[in-house]
Amino acid sequence: xxxxxxxxxxxxxxxxxxxxxxxxxxxxxxxxxxxxxxxxxxxxxxxxxxxxxxxxxxxxxxxxxxxxxxxxxxxxxxxxxxxxxxxxxxxxxxxxxxxxxxxxxxxxxxxxxxxxxxxxxxxxxxxxxxxxxxxxxxxxxxxxxxxxxxxxxxxxxxxxxxxxxxxxxxxxxxxxxxxxxxxxxxxxxxxxxxxxxxxxxxxxxxxxxxxxxxxxxxxxxxxxxxxxxxxxxxxxxxxxxxxxxxxxxxxxxxxxxxxxxxxxxxxxxxxxxxxxxxxxxxxxxxxxxxxxxxxxxxxxxxxxxxxxxxxxxxxxxxxxxxxxxxxxxxxxxxxxxxxxxxxxxxxxxxxxxxxxxxxxxxxxxxxxxxxxxxxxxxxxxxxxxxxxxxxxxxxxxxxxxxxxxxxxxxxxxxxxxxxxxxxxxxxxxxxxxxxxxxxxxxxxxxxxxxxxxxxxxxxxxxxxxxxxxxxxxxxxxxxxxxxxxxxxxxxxxxxxxxxxxxxxxxxxxxxxxxxxxxxxxxxxxxxxxxxxxxxxxxxxxxxxxxxxxxxxxxxxxxxxxxxxxxxxxxxxxxxxxxxxxxxxxxxxxxxxxxxxxxxxxxxxxxxxxxxxxxxxxxxxxxxxxxxxxxxxxxxxxxxxxxxxxxxxxxxxxxxxxxxxxxxxxxxxxxxxxxxxxxxxxxxxxxxxxxxxxxxxxxxxxxxxxxxxxxxxxxxxxxxxxxxxxxxxxxxxxxxxxxxxxxxxxxxxxxxxxxxxxxxxxxxxxxxxxxxxxxxxxxxxxxxxxxxxxxxxxxxxxxxxxxxxxxxxxxx
RNA sequence: GCCGACGUGAUGAAAUUGGCAAACAUGCAGCACUCAAAAUGCUGUGGGCGCAAGCCCUUGUGGGUUCAACUCCCACCGUCGGCACCA
Numbered sequence: 001x002x003x004x005x006x007x008x009x010x011x012x013x014x015x016x017x018x019x020x021x022x023x024x025x026x027x028x029x030x031x032x033x034x035x036x037x038x039x040x041x042x043x044x045x046x047x048x049x050x051x052x053x054x055x056x057x058x059x060x061x062x063x064x065x066x067x068x069x070x071x072x073x074x075x076x077x078x079x080x081x082x083x084x085x086x087x088x089x090x091x092x093x094x095x096x097x098x099x100x101x102x103x104x105x106x107x108x109x110x111x112x113x114x115x116x117x118x119x120x121x122x123x124x125x126x127x128x129x130x131x132x133x134x135x136x137x138x139x140x141x142x143x144x145x146x147x148x149x150x151x152x153x154x155x156x157x158x159x160x161x162x163x164x165x166x167x168x169x170x171x172x173x174x175x176x177x178x179x180x181x182x183x184x185x186x187x188x189x190x191x192x193x194x195x196x197x198x199x200x201x202x203x204x205x206x207x208x209x210x211x212x213x214x215x216x217x218x219x220x221x222x223x224x225x226x227x228x229x230x231x232x233x234x235x236x237x238x239x240x241x242x243x244x245x246x247x248x249x250x251x252x253x254x255x256x257x258x259x260x261x262x263x264x265x266x267x268x269x270x271x272x273x274x275x276x277x278x279x280x281x282x283x284x285x286x287x288x289x290x291x292x293x294x295x296x297x298x299x300x301x302x303x304x305x306x307x308x309x310x311x312x313x314x315x316x317x318x319x320x321x322x323x324x325x326x327x328x329x330x331x332x333x334x335x336x337x338x339x340x341x342x343x344x345x346x347x348x349x350x351x352x353x354x355x356x357x358x359x360x361x362x363x364x365x366x367x368x369x370x371x372x373x374x375x376x377x378x379x380x381x382x383x384x385x386x387x388x389x390x391x392x393x394x395x396x397x398x399x400x401x402x403x404x405x406x407x408x409x410x411x412x413x414x415x416x417x418x419x420x421x422x423x424x425x426x427x428x429x430x431x432x433x434x435x436x437x438x439x440x441x442x443x444x445x446x447x448x449x450x451x452x453x454x455x456x457x458x459x460x461x462x463x464x465x466x467x468x469x470x471x472x473x474x475x476x477x478x479x480x481x482x483x484x485x486x487x488x489x490x491x492x493x494x495x496x497x498x499x500x501x502x503x504x505x506x507x508x509x510x511x512x513x514x515x516x517x518x519x520x521x522x523x524x525x526x527x528x529x530x531x532x533x534x535x536x537x538x539x540x541x542x543x544x545x546x547x548x549x550x551x552x553x554x555x556x557x558x559x560x561x562x563x564x565x566x567x568x569x570x571x572x573x574x575x576x577x578x579x580x581x582x583x584x585x586x587x588x589x590x591x592x593x594x595x596x597x598x599x600x601x602x603x604x605x606x607x608x609x610x611x612x613x614x615x616x617x618x619x620x621x622x623x624x625x626x627x628x629x630x631x632x633x634x635x636x637x638x639x640x641x642x643x644x645x646x647x648x649x650x651x652x653x654x655x656x657x658x659x660x661x662x663x664x665x666x667x668x669x670x671x672x673x674x675x676x677x678x679x680x681x682x683x684x685x686x687x688x689x690x691x692x693x694x695x696x697x698x699x700x701x702x703x704x705x706x707x708x709x710x711x712x713x714x715x716x717x718x719x720x721x722x723x724x725x726x727x728x729x730x731x732x733x734x735x736x737x738x739x740x741x742x743x744x745x746x747x748x749x750x751x752x753x754x755x756x757x758x759x760x761x762x763x764x765x766x767x768x769x770x771x772x773x774x775x776x777x778x779x780x781x782x783x784x785x786x787x788x789x790x791x792x793x794x795x796x797x798x799x800x801x802x803x804x805x806x807x808x809x810x811x
Numbered sequence: 812g813c814c815g816a817c818g819u820g821a822u823g824a825a826a827u828u829g830g831c832a833a834a835c836a837u838g839c840a841g842c843a844c845u846c847a848a849a850a851u852g853c854u855g856u857g858g859g860c861g862c863a864a865g866c867c868c869u870u871g872u873g874g875g876u877u878c879a880a881c882u883c884c885c886a887c888c889g890u891c892g893g894c895a896c897c898a
Binding site: 223224227228231232234236238258259260261262273309310311316340341342343344346347348351352353354355359360361362364426427428546549550620621622623626627628629631633634635636637638640641643644647682683685686687688689690693696753755757759760761762765797798799800802805806808809810 | 812813814815816817822823824825830831834835836837838850851852877878879891892893894895896897898
């Protein structure tokens with residue numbers, strides 16, 4: 001027999017599978033469906049990471065397992081191809097992003113194929129191709145027509161030196177990623193998607209559309225991921241309360257609502273704060289005695305970077321608005337008014353009532369500016385620190401004596417009755433900012449006409465193609481502005497000269513619906529046909545990195561809910577079951593890093609050990625969801641295992657199943673089946689090893705047993721399994737076989753191992769026949785020499801007996 | 812600061828969900844095969860005491876519940892992730 005030569009046999013079978021279309025999406029009309037999906041990769045220049053291989057191996061094992069079990073399986077792969085790195089590379093080198101991306105995709109695809117993953121490449125898609133992004137543009141227009149896409153002024157990250165807007169990811173730590181100069185906030189007209197319309201459940205034309213919060217109850221996702229989404233949405237319940245602002249000297253009076261989660265503490269409110277950006281401040285200008293100081297502070301705030309403004313270590317600052325007083329609606333008391341940058345313009349109403357006794361931030365501010373602190377909930381020492389717990393109310397008139405919950409109900413009722421307030425709900429989440437002043441993305445299909453205003457590009461003119469002839473040097477505006485052909489157009493409505501929107505869409509827009517396209521990737525009339533959607537969606541199992549716990553997953557859910565509302569799909573959640581693969585770290589336990597040279601190149605590993613060994617190694621490292629350091633040494637264990645399988649295949653003879661191995665086989669079928677269903681691939685592999693270790697002790701192995709073992713091995717090490725399968729003279733691929741079933745009778749034993757404890761400590765174990773009564777078992781245990789010694793003649797006080805497991809004798 | 816996850820041999824880990832702690836693998840040591848090496852096979856491998864049979868201790872630390880705790884509860888320590896002035 002020749003030596004096990006992975007590169008040779010792996011290439012051979014990869015070619016064979018492709019030719020025989022073995023990975024084609026299932027189409028048996030009688031069989032059930034399963035849609036198994038990986039988060040599609042961004043094809044970066046550095047090629048496939050071992051972390052990609054981890055999750056792709058997991059889904060591949062599972063997809064192959066399901067095919068063995070007779071399911072029609074949809075298991076596609078594609079490219080999240082738009083994005084910043086390719087564009088930044090273009091700025092540096094002048095190489096066009098489409099070139100960079102094309103090359104990267106080639107590398108990724110070669111590497112993926114070299115791993116033997118069973119993707120149906122017929123369904124491959126690429127978000128940067130017009131065939132795909134025309135539908136991204138149509139989604140944009142669909143949202144626009146339904147009032148879910150709109151343009152408004154917004155603060156964005158801006159780098160003065162580079163003269164460009166930065167994405168949040170590029171402004172990390174408040175500094176420009178490229179030149180390290182501080183990022184400031186700038187007001188620019190931006191496009192938004194109204195994701196906030198889909199937070200709560202809603203009814204639409206008799207249909208219930210579950211919201212982004214409610215839908216989480218219906219999916220099998222890690223609890224921590226659900227929690228992260230809930231926190232991101234940040235729902236809070238409280239009340240809107242009307243305050244009056246009085247200009248003392250001029251007699252001006254204005255009304256303003258504030259949002260609070262603690263209306264029960266209204267009697268403890270000792271001052272009022274506006275966010276520095278609040279528009280009412282300008283309206284009150286004439287009443288403010290120290291306008292110069294106020295302007296100065298507002299200007300300073302404007303110039304602050306986000307980092308400086310949100311630095312929790314620094315002292316709270318603010319300026320009192322001289323000449324103004326706010327009127328507390330519960331008691332008519334006059335309190336001072338401030339502006340302070342710890343109050344944010346874009347949460348609530350941009351103004352707050354301050355209750356220093358029972359709010360940390362207000363307490364800090366009050367300390368610094370010497371403002372009164374009135375205790376209204378008993379239990380703490382508010383002169384030393386704010387008291388945030390529950391307790392009886394004091395100094396609160398009709399709320400006195402009530403606890404937090406009761407006081408809350410009472411005050412809200414009171415405010416409602418007096419028309420001074422109302423219950424209210426607030427969220428942290430904002431609408432999704434989707435426009436980017438960037439080149440390498442899907443163009444926003446809008447035209448601006450002096451006469452007609454915003455005009456959507458007519459359907460017949462889609463896609464709005466990305467022009468190729470652009471200058472990538474950063475200028476402060478989208479590079480698309482500098483392509484005259486692209487930018488200068490005629491208004492589709494009135495024909496007069498107009499300009500095209502030059503911003504592109506956030507790449508997250510492209511990735512918010514790609515899983516729908518796989519159902520029907522060649523459709524020219526729709527993003528996917530209804531029949532295909534009905535057949536394959538929603539996604540049954542979705543695997544990808546934990547870095548997407550909020551953004552991508554939230555956006556995709558938003559898209560699905562919009563489509564459900566308007567009748568395009570009949571499901572509410574796109575991903576039924578979600579799992580995250582843990583990061584594969586460098587051997588030293590830190591993140592793999594290019595500059596430190598700790599990145600493992602899968603090509604090298606495949607060349608040395610083969611794809612099957614790499615697949616199994618990554619699965620054997622530990623539980624899928626755990627972060628785990630890469631181990632170069634460890635892979636030899638899997639390599640040895642595969643070689644042993646190879647060598648054992650010499651021992652195969654045609655004969656009746658061999659009694660020594662038949663039990664081991666059926667135990668293995670049971671364990672591997674259960675473990676794969678639970679994504680516990682590491683322990684499934686150790687069971688395969690146990691079987692092989694037992695087989696190694698036999699002189700011969702019967703073919704019937706060996707064939708079943710090969711099927712169990714096949715999802716993990718498809719190349720070797722197929723090679724050995726065909727070596728047995730089989731003409732049809734192993735991947736056309738049925739998954740073996742275990743026979744419980746063959747696993748069962750006539751005896752069980754009784755663990756005997758004395759006072760809860762393990763003292764002896766004996767084989768006991770099954771079916772004995774408790775009394776008989778107990779007698780056997782007490783008869784044991786060792787146990788007698790431990791009992792030392794004492795009578796047992798009681799015994800605990802767990803049938804077929806253990807007996808515990810307490811003396 | 813808040814929220815979450817985790818902590819088991821030299822190492823990656825396992826433990827039927829409360830029932831023999833350390834399966835499987837790596838590493839290490841010894842032996843066999845070999846002129847030798849590699850490969851392979853076998854044996855051993857948590858710590859302590861003991862010639863041995865065996866005994867005691869051990870799942871970050873301390874306490875608790877239980878006949879029985881890696882597993883449940885409380886407090887603390889440590890590591891890693893997410894959010895971060897959200898009123």
